[in-house]
Amino acid sequence: MGVSRTATRGAASADQRAVRRIPYRYDLDGLRGIAIAFVVIFHVFVGRVSGGVDVFLLLSGYFFLGSQLRYAGRENASANPWWPIWRTIRRLYPALLLVLGLTALAALWGVPQLRRVEIIDQFTASLLYFQNWELASQQADYNVASGSVSPLQHLWSMAVQGQFYLMAIALGMVIIWARRAGLELARWVGPLLAVVTVASFVYAWWLHPAEQPLNYYSTWSRMWQLTLGGLLALHGHRLRVHPRLQELCTWVGLAMVLSTGLLLDGAALFPGPAALYPIGGAVLVILGGGQGVLSGWLANRTMRWLGDIAYPLYLWHWPLLILSLILVGREDVTFSLGVMVVVVSVVLADITHRLVEKPLRQHAKRPLAGEQRVGAARALLRASRPARARAVGGGALALVMVALLTVQGVWQVRLYNAGGVLLDATRYPxxxxxxxxxxxxxxxxxxxxxxxxxxxxxxxxxxxxxxxxxxxxxxxxxxxxxxxxxxxxxxxxxxxxxxxxxxxxxxxxxxxxxxxxxxxxxxxxxxxxxxxxxxxxxxxxxxxxxxxxxxxxxxxxxxxxxxxxxxxxxxxxxxxxxxxxxxxxxxxxxxxxxxxxxxxxxxxxxxxxxxxxxxxxxxxxxxxxxxxxxxxxxxxxxxxxxxxxxxxxxxxxxxxxxxxxxxxxxxxxxxxxxxxxxxxxxxxxxxxxxxxxxxxxxxxxxxxx
Missing domain, CATH: 3.40.50 (Rossmann fold)
Incomplete structure (x- = not known):
């Protein structure tokens, strides 16, 4: 029994060490940037789903779940779940709060069309990362841009991503806690992810003809795209592609990703079997190993910058598009209006990344067991002006979040105080x-x-x-x-x-x-x-x-x-x-x-x-x-x-x-x-x-x- 447990632990540790040795794939940052750029272009100019979000979810699983498993494989990993949650909050919330706060101000001051109860509810759902389920409960089809569409519609994918992040953190913590109890669970992660991937894919396939609107938003239908990314992070290094074919894989994969929106109607088909086309393309790019001229282009400075601003670009483009349509009184996007929306979105995304995301992100590595980060953070606040500035910025965004979370409650109070529907017939005949x-x-x-x-x-x-x-x-x-x-x-x-x-x-x-x-x-x-x-x-x-x-x-x-x-x-x-x-x-x-x-x-x-x-x-x-x-x-x-x-x-x-x-x-x-x-x-x-x-x-x- 002792030999078996030792062998098992050794195999799991070897697998974790192999994962930790995998170099960071900067070309995948470029792929992420292209995926979101095509989301924006297709939303603005084509009015169709490009498949970029599906690729984005796959890469989220690849990067995030991979990082959680790599950390969980450390012998001295901290058993405190707060740190990965705190890092994730600092990564996701600053840009989200900025966009939601300014969208709410626009609705309050100048765009009454956005002061609808279903949109008010969506502000809370977006903040708490259940927007996908809120849209499903409202029977909201994923519509093309118009003045009547919610400016928060696109945040369904952020909700799916956030829910998955919590699951990934929980999985990593279970591995750490189990190791401290004398159990080695790391070797079971791969089979678990494989089962979840297959089950989720089958569910999405079954639900597609039965109830596609729910299928599009459901976390359980989308899970296979994220867990497949996790599987590739865990075992992708074992899939050897001949060096002469790696470049071909990258070219074919990128072509599949870019052509998805031209060939398929993602809103009507994804995440069912048709989603294998863009997902398969992204997998081919991953299997390309980051080698070759095209991979080098994906990893160049411009493409990595596009990958850096991908998240705020995704956040900004849709509310800007909807608001612009409302303000100019149009139901369709002209070419000039579309160009303006794209340019402004890119500029705001870059500013948000530089002035909000980067300063407020957790830059220090995740603490190991025994590290006292709280005391060190207090000392840094006393000694560093930039640290105090970050604290002030974080506090301001926290106030924005509190204000946004009160909107739904205030709206309900207003509705209650509006009284009954029976009006005085002498004044209201x-x-x-x-x-x-x-x-x-x-x-x-x-x-x-x-x-x-x-x-x-x-x-x-x-x-x-x-x-x-x-x-x-x-x-x-x-x-x-x-x-x-x-x-x-x-x-x-x-x-x-x-x-x-x-x-x-x-x-x-x-x-x-x-x-x-x-x-x-x-x-x-x-x-x-x-x-x-x-x-x-x-x-x-x-x-x-x-x-x-x-x-x-x-x-x-x-x-x-x-x-x-x-x-x-x-x-x-x-x-x-x-x-x-x-x-x-x-x-x-x-x-x-x-x-x-x-x-x-x-x-x-x-x-x-x-x-x-x-x-x-x-x-x-x-x-x-x-x-x-x-x-x-x-x-x-x-x-x-x-x-x-x-x-x-x-x-x-x-x-x-x-x-x-x-x-x-x-x-x-x-x-x-x-x-x-x-x-x-x-x-x-x-x-x-x-x-x-x-x-x-x-x-x-x-x-x-």
Whole structure:
């Protein structure tokens, strides 16, 4: 037993010594710089994912995990986990805090479009390195640059990297602690990394067709790219390539890295199997061994400088791009604007590296067991002016972090203090202003910065099926009486069915149910209008499945009335004008066949950018203070006659309700009516305005109830 343990320890030590003898690869610094440079170029000029982030993650695993394992292999390694964490904080946070702080100031002082609750939440997520999961929870697709995209979207990869860094530190510390307990775990690191790499890759492969948006952001889908880098750091020296082939490996590998964005759509494919192309290219460069003319070029002074500024360049370029698009009022990037963004990003990245990153980085080597660094640091502070300057700079950035961490809490307090959604009807008549109610001079409500977070109980009580929820489950079955609205003791049932544009009618229906003694039950799913058969090729399979369960329920209960919307624009195909999707007709036929009464509501106007993305109406008003410019021209959205009327007119117990006059007057659909903001975003009604529609809605559905 003793011989076996000694042999094992000797083998592990030999492996660690071999890793420690590997010279630093300056050509990989150049590769890292090129990878991030291509990220920037493709983000700005092409609007596609270049694969540079995937290469960056591989190299992060190679450098960081390799350094943790090299240190863990020292016999006199310190068992204090604080030091690697502190070094990592000093490496990552200074530049991040600078960029986040200035982005927050821009949002506070001059860019109201960024004062959205989801972006406020993302500041906290970015600071605490869970931005990838925050974006996944917000169902935020990785979009090309536009004025409506989050300026913090790109920080998902920094979150993945930060999470991996903590895991790598933990792995190194476990090796050190185990050695002190008499166990040698170093020889198991390679097999562990191999298992994690394969498992993560298989998971990414499986999740790609199932849920690509989550796959793109998930730490577990991305882990294989990082652990593969760690494997190369640990065992790459054993992969011998003939000297004559090393140069070829470097050339082919670099060509693969640079051509990724031209050949593949990374947002739709990575980190699934297609990511093997850029990752494989980076692996070939690593196997090139740093030998040859091309490797020499990658390791030259300019390329190493590009590698040095890669991190701050990545941090700066995206918020600068989004802010510039907002400030110039464009949804696409012109060549001149793109050049300006790139130049300013490079200049700021260089300044950040020289004046923030380098001075505040931990320059001393990681302490070994027994070293007393705290006392030495105190003595240095007393004796060295540069040390005191670094301490002041670090303290200032710490204050920035505290300030940023309070933003989300302050926002929640503001939302709470904004009060309820029921406004004084004499001062805020809302829709009643269209039919003669007096409108006193006062500031519109709710606060346009907060209105997007003011949602109905259907959302807050989880009575709507959301993206990712099991489509075979109706929330009313899980939540029971919590999802029973109107008068719980009522003897008549109104079912609200469809997507979020149907759900927004719950506030007036809830109020009417309480007043007139009927119950309201929501059978709604996010982005899932109701139909019996999908004939438009627009809606997801989960929506088809959910609707089948809704139809089964309606056939069973035979409600007194079903309410839903009847029109929508084909935003998915670039149209901004209302139509009746063919799929809707199949639902109306189902209702007629089952003799179920139906009240069909014509949809409200949608305000979008030219590319179909959502334009926040309240933030538009906050920005330019023009309720008409931020509204919609009536005939640009509405057809001359309600297109659903001709279909429903010949059906028994069905009624087409033309709501266009509830949102538009004199050919225009303004952003504010009766001192109330009509919309909470670009196409959903604000809860206060929908409440003001209750009397109008009752006039239309009273005959059924």
């Amino acid at each position: 809302g829709a009643q202003a269209l039919f003669g109610a007096d409108v006193p001079a006062t500031e519109p409500k709710p606060d346009p910065e907060l209105i997007g977070s003011m949602i109905s109980r259907v959302w807050t009580d989880n009575c709507i099926s959301r993206f990712g929820d099991n489509p075979s489950v109706l929330p009313v079955d899980e939540r029971g009486e919590d999802c029973l609205f109107g008068d719980p003791a009522g003897t008549r049932d109104v079912y609200l069915v469809g997507g979020s544009h149907a759900e927004q009618w719950m506030p007036p229906l809830n109020a009417l149910g309480r007043e007139h003694g009927f119950r309201v039950l929501p059978l709604v799913r996010q982005s899932c209008p109701i139909f019996a058969e999908e004939r438009d090729g627009l809606f997801e399979p989960d929506c088809v499945e959910f609707n089948q369960h809704v139809l089964t329920r309606l056939a069973e209960v035979q409600p007194d009335l079903v309410v839903s919307t009847t029109t929508r624009p084909y935003i998915e195909t670039g149209s901004s004008r209302e139509e009746v999707p063919d799929s809707y007709l199949t639902f109306w036929d189902f209702l007629a066949d089952n003799d179920i009464p139906f009240a069909g509501l014509r949809d409200n106007p949608w305000k979008t950018f030219e590319d179909g993305s959502d334009l926040s109406v309240p933030l538009c008003v906050l920005d330019i203070e023009d309720i008409y410019a931020c509204g919609v021209v009536e005939d640009e959205f509405y057809q001359p006659v309600d297109p659903a009327a001709v279909h429903l007119a010949g059906m028994p117990h069905a009624k087409a309700i033309d709501t266009s006059s509830w949102f538009c007057v004199d050919g225009h659909c303004p952003a504010v009516i009766g001192n109330i903001y009509v919309y909470r975003d670009g196409n959903h009604l604000s809860v206060p305005y929908s409440y003001s529609l209750a009397p109008l809605l009752w006039e239309q559905i009273e005959e059924f109830l």
